[in-house]
C-alpha cells in the first residue's frame with residue numbers, strides 16, 4: 001500500500017515561515033508505508049513579487065532550500081514533490097519554475113520545469129498575469145518510477161493542455177502543484193483534474209495554494225486527490241493542511257482492464273517510450 005497526500009498552504013513571501021509550516025505538517029504524520037506529499041506551486045515564497053522569487057532561486061541540486069527539503073524528506077520518511085521552486089541556470093536571465101522530487105532518503109530524483117506559463121488576463125484584482133516575464137519555460141516532459149508506480153509531473157497552468165498528459169504515456173499517478181486563482185479555479189479546477197484522471201486512468205494528487213496572499217491575490221484551494229475513475233476522494237476546500245488517501249492498485253488495474261483506453265487510443269503518444 002502507499003499514501004498520496006497533498007499539502008494546502010497560504011504561502012507568504014517569507015521562506016522560513018513557509019518551510020516551518022511544511023515541517024510542522026510533516027511532523028504530525030505517522031508514516032508506516034510509502035507516503036508521497038505534494039506541496040503547492042511557490043510553496044516557499046508567494047506574493048512577494050518576482051524579485052522575491054529571483055532572490056531565492058537556486059541551481060538544481062544545490063542550495064539551502066533544497067538541503068532543507070532533503071532533510072525533511074529523510075527525517076519524516078516521506079517523498080516530497082516540492083511544488084514549484086525557482087531554479088537558475090546559466091543560459092537565461094529568468095528563473096525556471098521547477099518541481100523538485102525528493103525520495104524518502106532525501107535524494108533529489110527528478111526535476112521538472114513548468115512548460116506552460118500563465119500569461120493570461122483574469123477578472124480578479126491582479127488582472128494581468130505575465131509569468132513569462134520572470135520565468136523561463138521548460139521543454140521536457142518528466143515521468144519517473146517510484147514505489148507509488150509511474151508518476152507524471154505537471155504544474156498549475158499545464159493542467160489545461162491535454163496534449164502534455166497524452167504524451168506522458170501510461171502513468172499511475174499525476175502530481176500537480178498549483179497556485180490556481182480563485183476565479184479560474186472556481187470555474188475549471190475540479191473539472192480539469194477529474195478529466196485528467198479519467199483520460200489517463202490514474203490518480204491525480206493536486207496541491208493548491210488557498211486564501212488571500214500578501215500581494216492581494218486570491219487562490220482557490222480545493223486541493224484534492226482524484227481516483228482513476230474520476231472521483232474526488234479527498235478535498236480540502238479552504239483551510240490549510242494535509243489530506244490524503246491510499247492508492248488502490250487493484251482498482252487501477254480493474255479500470256484499465258475493463259476499459260483499455262490506453263490501448264484504444266488512436267492518438268497515443270510516440271513521444272515517450274511505452275513502459
Ligand SMILES: O=C(O)CNC(=O)[C@H](CS)NC(=O)CCC(=O)C(=O)O
Pocket residue numbers: 041042046047117118129130131156157160179180181184185
Ligand atoms: O507568479 C507567481 O508568483 C507564482 N506563479 C503562479 O501563481 C502561476 C503563474 S502566475 N499561476 C498559475 O499558473 C495559475 C493558473 C491558473 O490559475 C489557471 O490556469 O486558471
